[in-house]
Structure formats: C-alpha cells, structure tokens
Amino acid sequence: MSTSYFHNFVKAKFAQQRLVVQPRMGFSDRERMRNGLLAVKGVQAPTIGTITLDSFTRSGDFASASRAIEQGLSLNGYPIVSYPQSENESLIAGIREIDFPVQIRHGSPLPVEIFKATIRAGIDAIEGGPISYCFPYGRIPLARSLDAWRTCCRLFGEASDDPWHIESFGGCMMGQLCPPAILIAITIAEALFMIENGVKSYSLSLAQGTHPAQDAAALHALRQLGNKYLGPESEWHIVFYTFMGKFPQSFDGARALIEESARIAVEGGAERLIVKTVKEAHQIPLIEDNINSLIWCDAVASATPRNQPVTPEVAAWTTQIFEEADFLINLLLNLGRNLEEGMEKAFKSGYWDVPFCLHPDNHCLTSAQLDEAGFIYWSDPGKIPFTGHIKNNAVRRKKKMSSGELLQMLSFNQQKYDGRCVAKEPAMLH
Amino acid sequence: MKPIALLTTIPSDSHNWNLVFIQLFLQENGFEVINLGPSVPYDLLTEACISHQPDMLIVSTINGHGYIEGKELIKRVKELDSMQEKPVFIGGKLSTDVNMSYLYAVELESAGYTRAYCNDQDLQDFGQRLQHIKEQAMVARQA
Numbered sequence: 001m002s003t004s005y006f007h008n009f010v011k012a013k014f015a016q017q018r019l020v021v022q023p024r025m026g027f028s029d030r031e032r033m034r035n036g037l038l039a040v041k042g043v044q045a046p047t048i049g050t051i052t053l054d055s056f057t058r059s060g061d062f063a064s065a066s067r068a069i070e071q072g073l074s075l076n077g078y079p080i081v082s083y084p085q086s087e088n089e090s091l092i093a094g095i096r097e098i099d100f101p102v103q104i105r106h107g108s109p110l111p112v113e114i115f116k117a118t119i120r121a122g123i124d125a126i127e128g129g130p131i132s133y134c135f136p137y138g139r140i141p142l143a144r145s146l147d148a149w150r151t152c153c154r155l156f157g158e159a160s161d162d163p164w165h166i167e168s169f170g171g172c173m174m175g176q177l178c179p180p181a182i183l184i185a186i187t188i189a190e191a192l193f194m195i196e197n198g199v200k201s202y203s204l205s206l207a208q209g210t211h212p213a214q215d216a217a218a219l220h221a222l223r224q225l226g227n228k229y230l231g232p233e234s235e236w237h238i239v240f241y242t243f244m245g246k247f248p249q250s251f252d253g254a255r256a257l258i259e260e261s262a263r264i265a266v267e268g269g270a271e272r273l274i275v276k277t278v279k280e281a282h283q284i285p286l287i288e289d290n291i292n293s294l295i296w297c298d299a300v301a302s303a304t305p306r307n308q309p310v311t312p313e314v315a316a317w318t319t320q321i322f323e324e325a326d327f328l329i330n331l332l333l334n335l336g337r338n339l340e341e342g343m344e345k346a347f348k349s350g351y352w353d354v355p356f357c358l359h360p361d362n363h364c365l366t367s368a369q370l371d372e373a374g375f376i377y378w379s380d381p382g383k384i385p386f387t388g389h390i391k392n393n394a395v396r397r398k399k400k401m402s403s404g405e406l407l408q409m410l411s412f413n414q415q416k417y418d419g420r421c422v423a424k425e426p427a428m429l430h
Numbered sequence: 431m432k433p434i435a436l437l438t439t440i441p442s443d444s445h446n447w448n449l450v451f452i453q454l455f456l457q458e459n460g461f462e463v464i465n466l467g468p469s470v471p472y473d474l475l476t477e478a479c480i481s482h483q484p485d486m487l488i489v490s491t492i493n494g495h496g497y498i499e500g501k502e503l504i505k506r507v508k509e510l511d512s513m514q515e516k517p518v519f520i521g522g523k524l525s526t527d528v529n530m531s532y533l534y535a536v537e538l539e540s541a542g543y544t545r546a547y548c549n550d551q552d553l554q555d556f557g558q559r560l561q562h563i564k565e566q567a568m569v570a571r572q573a
Binding site: 356407 | 442444450454458
C-alpha cells in the first residue's frame with residue numbers, strides 16, 4: 001500500500017470535482033494538537049490536517065523549544081524536532097490515514113532537521129522552498145538556503161519509493177502587492193529544483209491577490225506553465241491561498257474575503273485551498289475559527305460551477321501573465337550552467353527582483369502598485385529586461401508612491417471587504 | 431546633506447512590510463534611511479550604529495516580542511558612546527496583547543527609548559518629533 005497519502009488524496013478529490021481545504025494550525029501541547037487535527041478530520045468536507053511548527057524550531061533554535069516544552073510553556077506551533085520520534089508518531093496515530101493526510105508547515109530557510117524529524121515520523125508531505133522560505137523571512141544568504149534545500153529534497157525523495165510530496169511556497173512570497181508573474185516564475189523554478197533533486201510529487205502555489213479576475217487568470221497561466229516546464233500532471237497539483245495580507249477586521253468582511261478565495265480556487269482550477277480565519281486581523285484563531293473557514297470554503301467551492309468558459313477578460317490576462325512568467329523562467333534557465341546558478345545569477349543581476357523584499361540578495365529596484373480596481377501591475381520593472389509587447393502589457397510606469405499610498409494599497413482588501421469602499425471596475429484598464 | 435535614520439527590528443521579527451512603510455515615511459520627512467531589513471541580530475545593529483553614525487534609530491516590530499527583545503536591544507545600543515545622546519524609538523505591536531502593550535511601552539521608555547509607540551495615532555507625534563530631530567541634526571552639523 002502506498003505511503004503517499006497527501007498527493008493521492010488531492011488528486012482523487014479533484015477527480016470527484018471537490019476542492020481540498022486545509023487550515024493553518026499548530027500547538028505545542030500535544031493533546032491540543034491532536035484535538036485540532038481531529039476537529040479538522042471531523043469536518044464533512046475533503047480536508048487535510050496541518051501541523052504548523054513554532055518559531056524557535058523554524059529558526060533552528062531547538063534548545064529554546066525543548067526548554068519551553070520542559071517548562072510547560074506554550075509556543076506558537078508544534079516543535080517537531082524537540083519531541084522524540086515516538087511522541088511525534090503517537091501524535092498522529094489513529095488520525096492520519098489515507099482519507100486524512102497530514103502536512104508539516106514551517107517557514108525555515110535551513111530546514112534539514114525539520115525534514116529529518118518529518119521523515120522519522122512517517123509524514124509524507126511538507127512545504128517551503130529555497131527562495132520562498134529564504135527571501136521574505138530574514139537574511140540567510142540564498143546560496144546557503146539552496147544548499148540546505150538541496151539536502152532536504154534529496155532526503156525526502158529518498159525517504160520512500162512512493163511519491164512523497166513537497167509544496168513550493170513560491171506563489172505566496174510577500175503575502176501581497178506582488179505581480180503574479182514573478183510569483184509563478186518562482187514557484188515553477190522551485191518545482192524544477194525539487195524535481196532535479198529527486199522529489200517525485202510537488203505542488204505549485206499562488207496566493208489570492210486584490211483582483212479576483214487577475215487571480216483566476218494567474219491560476220490558469222500557472223497550470224499552462226506547469227504543463228510546459230514540469231513533469232506530467234499526475235505528479236503535481238496547484239494550491240491556492242486565501243489572501244495573506246492586511247485582513248478585513250469585521251466578521252462579515254473577513255468571511256466574504258475567505259469565501260471569495262474558494263470561488264477563485266475553483267474557477268482557476270486549483271485542487272487545494274489553504275484558508276485563513278475571521279480572526280486574522282486580530283489574534284491567533286481558535287480551532288473553531290478554522291473549522292468555520294473550512295466549512296464555508298467547502299460550501300462555496302461545491303456551489304461554484306466547474307469548467308466554465310472563461311470570460312474574454314480573464315482569457316486575455318491569462319495570456320498576458322503566461323507570457324510574462326514564461327519570459328522570466330526562460331531567462332533564468334538560460335542564465336547559468338545549471339538551475340541553481342541560474343537562480344543565483346537571476347537575483348544577482350536584478351533580472352529577477354521581488355518588489356518591496358528587503359532581503360540582502362534581492363535588489364529591490366522593482367516596484368508594484370494597484371489600480372483602482374485592485375489589479376496588481378509593475379510600476380517600475382527595475383532591471384528586469386521585459387521587452388516589446390510583454391513590457392507594454394506588464395508595466396505601467398508610475399511615480400514612486402508615498403507611505404500613505406502604500407498603506408492604502410496594502411489595505412485594499414481590508415477596506416473593500418469591510419465595506420468602507422467599493423472597488424470600481426474602470427471602463428478601460430490599459 | 432540629510433540627517434540619517436537607521437531603521438531596524440528585533441532579532442526574532444521577520445516582518446517586512448512595516449519596514450517598507452516606515453522607510454517611506456522617514457524619507458518623506460527628510461531623512462536619509464538605512465534600512466537593515468527583517469531579523470536583525472544585535473551585533474549587526476551595533477556594527478551599523480558604529481559605521482553609519484545615525485542621527486536617530488527606529489525599531490519597528492510587529493511580531494509581539496518587542497517588549498522582550500526591545501529591552502535587550504536598547505541596553506546594547508546605549509552601551510555605545512556615539513548613541514548615548516541619540517533619540518531611539520520603538521513602535522508597532524509591542525506584544526500580542528493590545529492592552530498590555532501600553533504598559534510595556536512605559537517599561538520600554540524607562541529602559542531608555544525616547545518614545546515607545548503602540549497606537550496608530552502615534553504616527554502624528556512621531557512626525558512632529560522627526561521635524562525637531564531634523565532641525566537639531568542640522569544645527570549640530572553646522573556647529
């Protein structure tokens with residue numbers, strides 16, 4: 001019997017036209033973590049359990065994590081490295097099964113010990129990536145992150161003959177205000193990196209932005225690029241994320257944004273959705289908040305018609321985002337003698353550049369803005385060598401924005417869904 | 431020449447957007463900004479204080495650990511001769527508890543910060559202080 005529960009489950013549910021929904025959830029107390037997993041499993045929907053790790057473990061400070069559990073202190077996640085293998089195994093015993101896979105989520109640029117503990121616990125799914133878990137979270141050099149992730153991918157690929165799964169977090173970089181083409185390029189590049197290092201099953205990610213039609217188009221473009229650059233679709237799927245930026249503060253506003261993400265996921269053809277909760281703007285959610293989000297998203301996903309013809313607008317944006325991301329990927333693949341050298345050179349030259357990302361290896365010469373409808377575009381391409389009609393479509397040069405304008409753009413979804421401002425569709429977008 | 435603002439955060443804070451926003455705000459208020467980015471170790475910060483000789487230091491943090499690491503940070507910064515008289519601000523989400531943050535702000539100020547901010551309205555006070563610091567920095571340079 002196959003030990004790869006995660007990817008098989010997602011693919012099987014997709015064949016039944018069901019969107020898999022998954023929370024973020026992590027507790028240091030094992031009893032509570034078990035209760036959380038059981039509650040997610042109990043939802044009448046295709047769900048996957050999540051074990052999110054704590055920030056000591058993420059940053060490699062296992063001593064502090066161990067001390068905290070010895071003293072009975074509560075951490076902001078589950079310290080998988082500090083608990084012995086037997087306790088990690090008993091955490092999921094009787095819970096994790098073919099119909100209820102579990103994924104480890106962390107956020108570490110140097111995750112070798114986390115991968116080892118995950119493999120020892122027999123868990124077949126994890127996530128991250130050498131760029132996406134390096135750039136937004138700190139200052140570890142990209143070269144060191146690539147070294148660590150190479151080791152991790154090989155360990156995970158060799159852990160089983162079955163296709164154990166790694167999800168690329170590349171489509172979620174920065175959480176908001178990032179043009180989808182660079183997100184797509186990064187998640188594709190990370191998937192290529194995983195394949196090259198022996199990973200047999202992987203997922204591509206994308207986070208909800210500020211314009212539903214642009215998001216749906218980006219998901220379609222991601223599917224097309226996956227087919228162009230990666231292995232057969234049996235090896236991979238697409239995971240969409242509920243908006244990760246400044247969240248609506250009201251219950252109704254937050255719920256509307258969460259439900260919108262489920263609709264977009266189905267319309268864009270994603271197989272899996274990672275949800276947020278109505279507490280996002282305020283505090284760490286309860287298990288119950290997560291359960292509510294899962295139920296709402298499943299209901300909306302089930303009610304959303306599948307395989308509908310896309311509007312001409314979405315079709316046009318799909319082509320545009322495809323060309324832009326394709327250009328970036330192609331550029332990277334031709335920059336070095338191999339993929340890793342290409343990744344390093346792409347950022348070193350500024351040909352790949354993530355707007356507003358302060359990591360020392362990112363030039364940060366690019367900039368992005370929103371138009372009045374929430375559509376994300378490059379307001380300054382920096383050194384990215386877009387040319388011809390790709391450049392004309394992708395770039396709308398604007399003056400530098402003020403701190404107030406930046407705050408407005410970061411608050412776009414918050415204001416839109418809290419009902420303080422209704423987004424207007426301009427007659428002409430170009 | 432513009433006065434120099436050194437912008438940093440506490441070692442455990444990996445957030446990015448708050449630093450991007452404050453950088454723009456400081457630039458609009460006439461400062462040259464050196465932004466150290468997220469997750470800044472204490473040593474990197476003290477080295478930057480020595481090499482850049484800033485006119486002021488701003489610690490922006492939103493991960494809720496500001497009330498812990500903010501104290502260690504100010505202790506290390508105030509050990510530097512060049513920083514003893516310089517204004518140092520901390521602001522953002524100082525702890526995970528909104529109400530407790532006001533009390534922590536008082537603690538942080540008695541630990542050596544010029545001001546500790548934990549409220550959206552505080553940006554106005556900060557803006558006014560920036561004008562004052564700018565004028566003082568100019569006077570000091572001419573002297």
